[in-house]
Amino acid sequence: MNTSSIPKLAKGRKPVEPEKLIRREPFDLTRIKRMIREMGLKVTQQRIVILETMTAGRAHVTAQEVFEVVNARFPEIGFATVYRFLRKMAEMHLVTEVRMGGLPARYELTPRRHHDHLTCVSCSQIVEFENPKIESLQEQVAKEHNFRLTHHVLELYGVCSRCQRE
Amino acid sequence: MNTSSIPKLAKGRKPVEPEKLIRREPFDLTRIKRMIREMGLKVTQQRIVILETMTAGRAHVTAQEVFEVVNARFPEIGFATVYRFLRKMAEMHLVTEVRMGGLPARYELTPRRHHDHLTCVSCSQIVEFENPKIESLQEQVAKEHNFRLTHHVLELYGVCSRCQRE
DNA sequence: GGGTGAATTGACAATCGTTATCAATTAGAC
DNA sequence: GTCTAATTGATAACGATTGTCAATTCACCC
Numbered sequence A, B: 001m002n003t004s005s006i007p008k009l010a011k012g013r014k015p016v017e018p019e020k021l022i023r024r025e026p027f028d029l030t031r032i033k034r035m036i037r038e039m040g041l042k043v044t045q046q047r048i049v050i051l052e053t054m055t056a057g058r059a060h061v062t063a064q065e066v067f068e069v070v071n072a073r074f075p076e077i078g079f080a081t082v083y084r085f086l087r088k089m090a091e092m093h094l095v096t097e098v099r100m101g102g103l104p105a106r107y108e109l110t111p112r113r114h115h116d117h118l119t120c121v122s123c124s125q126i127v128e129f130e131n132p133k134i135e136s137l138q139e140q141v142a143k144e145h146n147f148r149l150t151h152h153v154l155e156l157y158g159v160c161s162r163c164q165r166e
Numbered sequence C: 001g002g003g004t005g006a007a008t009t010g011a012c013a014a015t016c017g018t019t020a021t022c023a024a025t026t027a028g029a030c
Numbered sequence D: 001g002t003c004t005a006a007t008t009g010a011t012a013a014c015g016a017t018t019g020t021c022a023a024t025t026c027a028c029c030c
Helices: A005-010 A017-021 A029-038 A045-056 A063-073 A079-091 A132-144 A161-165 B005-010 B017-021 B029-038 B045-056 B063-073 B079-091 B132-144 B161-165
Strands: A095-098 A106-109 A116-120 A126-129 A148-159 B095-098 B106-109 B116-120 B126-129 B148-159
Touching: A029 A045, A045 A063, A045 A079, A045 A106, A063 A079, A079 A095, A079 A106, A132 A148, A132 B132, A132 B148, A148 B132, B029 B045, B045 B063, B045 B079, B045 B106, B063 B079, B079 B095, B079 B106, B132 B148
Parallel strands: A116 A148, B116 B148
Antiparallel strands: A095 A106, A116 A126, A148 B148, B095 B106, B116 B126
């Protein structure tokens, strides 16, 4: 890949569709580079762009969606690279992988506070929630069975208020 | 498919490897036929064998595992039939589909009492548990967000006591 | 700065679990 | 038994994910 073209493209002006996914301010470059280095990885232009997209974009995105945003800005970046880096970041707990049913995995920057998900089966909107009582009851269950808990998946599915009306 | 050969094979004596999966007594034929009829489906030899295997075998099996048991007894039964029927039964809530991570779906006869799973990340053993307090807290969370809850997935992962010792 | 080796990349093939297709067969109602 | 719609098995197709590998790039040394 011709990486030298990336800075050039970055300054490009052509309007990009998938940008609509972006909602938050990305972390600054220094911070992003540090995050990559802290994972024990080399700092490449691809990884900067991918991680920047993750920090800037909405949560709960699929690898495909990340790829589309990234690839729209830098067509040289292949989707294998996106997949690989997302997997690596999940491994490093920098992002969290959420798999619902047989659907493609969704990724979110690992939130400082743990939370679970409430998903609308009709419109797929995801609401995050945290409930310390449930958490502690889970710990209690694990203890009763002499398990040392490593993690858990709690996904609630239902119909949101808007979809109930329709 | 030559179904007429099935009764013949059923009496066959050749020892079958995957039988080791069987742990419980299957439901009797009359009951199994009734279950299939109650789903609004035709009673076929294939479905009898598959459902018999489900009622007789261990819980939390993959479609592939069911297929292997079934196919060992009746090589004429294709795996598309197994997949289709499992999916249909899941749809009818006769069996419950459990998907953990990106792994193949596992099926169990829907237990009379709802329960969740505690899985050992080391040896994959699955412990079932039920906790009404967690259930009601989930309802409460859904209510707070104006969702009408349809179902949920609660999977706890940890290291079982035996694996902790090793 | 340039040189070097290992990590990373992109294109693409391969794999996995699952689902669709379709002609042939079968269950169930008459 | 006859008829028709449901079911079946073989196989292709599918979508998500992972592996392969030659070419490129980063990070470190000088």
